[in-house]
Amino acid sequence: MNKKIKVSVVGGSGYTGIELLRLLVLHPNVEMLHITSRNDSGKFVYDIYPSLRGVLSNKFVDPDKAELADSDLVFFATPSGIAMNYVEKLLSKGVKVIDLAADFRIKDIKEWEKWYEMSHKCPDILEKAVYGLPEVNRDLIMNAQLVANPGCYPTAIQLALNPLLNEGLIDPGSIIADAKSGISGAGKKNQVDLLLSEASENFKAYSINGHRHLPEIEENLSKNSVLGKVKVLFTPHLLPISRGIHASIYVNCLKEFDPSNIFKKYYANEPFVDVLKKNSCPDTKSVRGSNTCRISYYKVPDTKQLLVLAVIDNLVKGAAGQAIQNMNIMMKWEETLGLQSIPLVP
Amino acid sequence: MNKKIKVSVVGGSGYTGIELLRLLVLHPNVEMLHITSRNDSGKFVYDIYPSLRGVLSNKFVDPDKAELADSDLVFFATPSGIAMNYVEKLLSKGVKVIDLAADFRIKDIKEWEKWYEMSHKCPDILEKAVYGLPEVNRDLIMNAQLVANPGCYPTAIQLALNPLLNEGLIDPGSIIADAKSGISGAGKKNQVDLLLSEASENFKAYSINGHRHLPEIEENLSKNSVLGKVKVLFTPHLLPISRGIHASIYVNCLKEFDPSNIFKKYYANEPFVDVLKKNSCPDTKSVRGSNTCRISYYKVPDTKQLLVLAVIDNLVKGAAGQAIQNMNIMMKWEETLGLQSIPLVP
Amino acid sequence: MNKKIKVSVVGGSGYTGIELLRLLVLHPNVEMLHITSRNDSGKFVYDIYPSLRGVLSNKFVDPDKAELADSDLVFFATPSGIAMNYVEKLLSKGVKVIDLAADFRIKDIKEWEKWYEMSHKCPDILEKAVYGLPEVNRDLIMNAQLVANPGCYPTAIQLALNPLLNEGLIDPGSIIADAKSGISGAGKKNQVDLLLSEASENFKAYSINGHRHLPEIEENLSKNSVLGKVKVLFTPHLLPISRGIHASIYVNCLKEFDPSNIFKKYYANEPFVDVLKKNSCPDTKSVRGSNTCRISYYKVPDTKQLLVLAVIDNLVKGAAGQAIQNMNIMMKWEETLGLQSIPLVP
Amino acid sequence: MNKKIKVSVVGGSGYTGIELLRLLVLHPNVEMLHITSRNDSGKFVYDIYPSLRGVLSNKFVDPDKAELADSDLVFFATPSGIAMNYVEKLLSKGVKVIDLAADFRIKDIKEWEKWYEMSHKCPDILEKAVYGLPEVNRDLIMNAQLVANPGCYPTAIQLALNPLLNEGLIDPGSIIADAKSGISGAGKKNQVDLLLSEASENFKAYSINGHRHLPEIEENLSKNSVLGKVKVLFTPHLLPISRGIHASIYVNCLKEFDPSNIFKKYYANEPFVDVLKKNSCPDTKSVRGSNTCRISYYKVPDTKQLLVLAVIDNLVKGAAGQAIQNMNIMMKWEETLGLQSIPLVP
Numbered sequence A, B, C, D: 001m002n003k004k005i006k007v008s009v010v011g012g013s014g015y016t017g018i019e020l021l022r023l024l025v026l027h028p029n030v031e032m033l034h035i036t037s038r039n040d041s042g043k044f045v046y047d048i049y050p051s052l053r054g055v056l057s058n059k060f061v062d063p064d065k066a067e068l069a070d071s072d073l074v075f076f077a078t079p080s081g082i083a084m085n086y087v088e089k090l091l092s093k094g095v096k097v098i099d100l101a102a103d104f105r106i107k108d109i110k111e112w113e114k115w116y117e118m119s120h121k122c123p124d125i126l127e128k129a130v131y132g133l134p135e136v137n138r139d140l141i142m143n144a145q146l147v148a149n150p151g152c153y154p155t156a157i158q159l160a161l162n163p164l165l166n167e168g169l170i171d172p173g174s175i176i177a178d179a180k181s182g183i184s185g186a187g188k189k190n191q192v193d194l195l196l197s198e199a200s201e202n203f204k205a206y207s208i209n210g211h212r213h214l215p216e217i218e219e220n221l222s223k224n225s226v227l228g229k230v231k232v233l234f235t236p237h238l239l240p241i242s243r244g245i246h247a248s249i250y251v252n253c254l255k256e257f258d259p260s261n262i263f264k265k266y267y268a269n270e271p272f273v274d275v276l277k278k279n280s281c282p283d284t285k286s287v288r289g290s291n292t293c294r295i296s297y298y299k300v301p302d303t304k305q306l307l308v309l310a311v312i313d314n315l316v317k318g319a320a321g322q323a324i325q326n327m328n329i330m331m332k333w334e335e336t337l338g339l340q341s342i343p344l345v346p
Helices: A015-024 A087-092 A109-116 A123-128 A134-142 A152-166 A213-223 A259-267 A316-330 B015-024 B087-092 B109-116 B123-128 B134-142 B152-166 B213-223 B259-267 B316-330 C015-024 C087-092 C109-116 C123-128 C134-142 C152-166 C213-223 C259-267 C316-330 D015-024 D087-092 D109-116 D123-128 D134-142 D152-166 D213-223 D259-267 D316-330
Strands: A005-010 A030-036 A073-076 A096-099 A146-148 A175-181 A232-238 A245-252 A273-275 A293-299 A305-312 B005-010 B030-036 B073-076 B096-099 B146-148 B175-181 B232-238 B245-252 B273-275 B293-299 B305-312 C005-010 C030-036 C073-076 C096-099 C146-148 C175-181 C232-238 C245-252 C273-275 C293-299 C305-312 D005-010 D030-036 D073-076 D096-099 D146-148 D175-181 D232-238 D245-252 D273-275 D293-299 D305-312
Touching: A005 A015, A015 A030, A015 A316, A073 A316, A087 A096, A087 A123, A096 A316, A109 A213, A134 A152, A134 A316, A146 A316, A152 A175, A152 A213, A152 A232, A152 A245, A152 A259, A152 A293, A152 A305, A152 A316, A175 D175, A175 D245, A213 A232, A232 D245, A232 D305, A245 D175, A245 D232, A259 A273, A259 A293, A305 A316, A305 D232, B005 B015, B015 B030, B015 B316, B073 B316, B087 B096, B087 B123, B096 B316, B109 B213, B134 B152, B134 B316, B152 B175, B152 B213, B152 B232, B152 B245, B152 B259, B152 B293, B152 B305, B152 B316, B175 C175, B175 C245, B213 B232, B232 C245, B232 C305, B245 C175, B245 C232, B259 B273, B259 B293, B305 B316, B305 C232, C005 C015, C015 C030, C015 C316, C073 C316, C087 C096, C087 C123, C096 C316, C109 C213, C134 C152, C134 C316, C146 C316, C152 C175, C152 C213, C152 C232, C152 C245, C152 C259, C152 C293, C152 C305, C152 C316, C213 C232, C259 C273, C259 C293, C305 C316, D005 D015, D015 D030, D015 D316, D073 D316, D087 D096, D087 D123, D096 D316, D109 D213, D134 D152, D134 D316, D146 D316, D152 D175, D152 D213, D152 D232, D152 D245, D152 D259, D152 D293, D152 D305, D152 D316, D213 D232, D259 D273, D259 D293, D305 D316
Parallel strands: A005 A030, A005 A073, A073 A096, A096 A146, A175 A232, A273 A293, B005 B030, B005 B073, B073 B096, B096 B146, B175 B232, B273 B293, C005 C030, C005 C073, C073 C096, C096 C146, C175 C232, C273 C293, D005 D030, D005 D073, D073 D096, D096 D146, D175 D232, D273 D293
Antiparallel strands: A175 A245, A245 A305, A293 A305, B175 B245, B245 B305, B293 B305, C175 C245, C245 C305, C293 C305, D175 D245, D245 D305, D293 D305
């Protein structure tokens, strides 16, 4: 019990915030300190989220009044552009920080400022931030004080492609990622096209001429590519479901190889990546509520084409679950601690 | 062709507005004049609703700039409290008006002001307004200049109960209406609990201690009750579907009778009320997109209890379709004109 | 570790079966022995349910070839009419049995045979079976060798009504239960009306003139009624969701009382019953995936009417979760063991 | 009225059958003769499909007992492999035939027999059948006695690509079609993965290593390609909606061109193809229940890549609506007759 750390969540009332809370209340080594929400401060968390009645007694507090520095670790589940105002002080006091938004995901500041339409507040800190994809950066994460938790689409796409790029097996310049996300990926927003009346019984692409996750995908894939800069044609679509990301990724192979062996080499010991046999079709429900990414593939006969399929729960491996995985690594705990929940099927 | 009338829709960008447009563009006797929207004025209607591309070339106009009085008939598909500011002028110029909101549905002004939390602007006009439930008030509607289109829940519940109350067969004081509505019934609103992430895979009651449709239901049922004032325990629920109302209504019978005969007596010649055989279970999809109300019932053996089931599409028979039915009656046209569409199944 | 017991699941490929497995694989005191399935025997469980990949390595075995008597406890997640063929042998060998179907839920054999349309195979064993609603029968369950796990609708309805009936506060003869269930309640069946194309965007009542859960509800409510036999008008409806039961229950009060106090008296210390404040509207998603039942109520002013609302997850508190709760009680373990999962929201 | 023709539907109880009926009952020039169903013969159509109560009084008849040759035109809404047993006799009696299944869609018999795993019964008739994609084959359809109605995926994909291939603007060998279909596309089948409990809140690819629509797509695209044989990597996915197909198609351009001009050239006068402005994202709901195909595109800057998006309702333009469009052409009627319904939104 004495190994429990004090954890705060800034922005606890959005979907990644509530998902963090769902997972953290069962984490054996965590004690919830502050849970902030500008709009709901003063209310019990369970008054906004009755699903937490009986397991979490905290009230939301105003982020400006919470002594965040009293925490051992702070999660930012805020919109992009918030965490960068807080981290300098927190880091200076020795607090560990995991940002679930985009403030520290892209090293190329110009690119970041173009896509996020604001000035970055702490470029020097950005340099030191570690991109929190454990399957790639586990060692760096272990020693990081500030981790940038990857975006949901980027997580699914990188887990599908990193091994192939890292082995120099595919053409980095001809990648197509046709990706589909459940609606919770857009956050808990008052946006007309997220209403059930609009989004149910419906399907469409969106942001086809530019989505904020694209620079994150390309920059981070490129780091793992032995054949140079990666270029992705990324088409996001809106699924009429709450949770789940499905990526259908088309690449051109540069040589003959057995994808099964490659994926096995990288993922055989990964607790949260599950590679199915070839030609399988992983479904989003098989990972719903869990931190697992399932991957499969289809090698098109008589061509160089390879289709890689990957599914995750956008709120877990694509956000809160991965953040907790990062916390476990930063704390040198068992990486799966608090993340053993089984997908909810049906 | 020369019998076409000029029709305007005030508040054309909400769900009842767009549903009016979906039906009116195919109505052979109607020419669209003004379609107003404060927020979207200047835009083509089809830019907001691509489903109308190619069939409707109007732009939204600002309601304050539209010469509504040039219309032969104006539909108000606005929130409650708007139409009452416009009708005096329109009526004085001979324009017919159908209000799809609640401004003229309740004759008891005090009751109305209590539930809608505003002062009524034209009590004298309210007196002359006709409650537009054709199956009850057809003759009055025919000669009305101002019709109050009934609410969605009230339509389903009245169609189920009016015959029984009018024959004095059930206890008017012990009625329970357990009703369920699709989400479009709440309108096209930025309201968090209408988001797909909240409302899908979910079900709940709401406003159990008082819903605005209750006084409308009780006042109008009472008018058709030969045994005095009607009291209803009305419990609305939110269904995770776009369209559809299902009412399960529990009443106590005062004598032995065959509900089949009673419903036949009232509805055999009604074009939009379809009575199924006893113990059937009408489903909301069987009326989706159509102006039909389907009714069935179950007489509980060895008791006085009768269960009446009724389904409608809340946007059609519960709003826009019934409004067009009222227009047809007011214009002395065939009552089914423009309303022949078949439910969309599956 | 040495306190682990060997558990088998008969009928592991249906929805209650898979839900048992989802929960049992995380139960600290359980070791899975046999998981049977006539159709899928020989296959890995995770080949049918990929959500269990990596956490359960069992294969399905043929129920006729499995040595079930080697188990410490056997769950029957089979259709009704199966368990009664196996229990005699199992009980004689000292194996504990929990039947999730209806074979032992109703003591009135004639009634059972009428509703389930078969002869009961072991009336003498039926007599000794304990009805496994822990909130009522905890002490009996603790010493039982055979537990009849309650049906899903009956669980929700009894938890809502037992305290009121046990205190003699409501009229046992005028109860109306308007209940709605998600589709998984019908099981994993090839039945046309359960197809997404039929059931989504749809809502209807079903079995209004008689549902198999009615005799179970009435018999068990009657046992807890101090004012005699209970009669329920029970109307089930099909919700277009996978999981969740919502019951809206209408009763007539016999005297003045504060429901809050009554519910508190019965449920203050119950780990899986959560009573909300009056006029609240519990939603099914707030219990999705968890073993919790949430209850609220609305006392209709100036009448004797009381509306009680109750929600559960039909597969958890309405089936597999309650079965595990019963196992925990039978084994004298902490009652919440393996059942701490937080509802999946959104 | 004297121009009405007698129409029969073979296989009237499946989803394409019921959709034909939904549209045909409002078609001014059609009189329903026989509606066959092996399983439901003797029942009123409206007993199986209550949505048709009041508008269609036919009973289902056994296909072997119906005098189909008394019809002027017969639609086959049967599984593949049925129509080929009937057409010889019907054609010999001068009856026109439209097959909504695959029996006459592919001219390459070997290919057909490989994919459909049966022998073709009438290769000589197959030769004369016309592939019923009006936007390509209108003149041939006009004089055809037997029309093979295209598959749903093939319709969307061909409408998106034909103009580009016919102008020689894209590489016919590097086409990727990432397509998603609503569940009704699988038919009204007792198949576990089509249950709401399985398919809702879920998304997956399927048949990635070979789908029956692939040879139809490649053969027919090739006919319209001026640069030779077309090869498509076709990935179908299952959407958790009833109706709708969305195709995201990736092609490599061979030269600079403005897709807007090309699409305008081919579709400006097409009543059922609507080209949106570039970078738009058509959604499936905007065509739900209508015979319209909406197309848009995105030209990726600094590359040769072009993304074309196309949506249809799989049961209308992808099946029954297109079949009626073909009937209208064969009968030299106005092509839009009976097909003017507006998409059901929301």
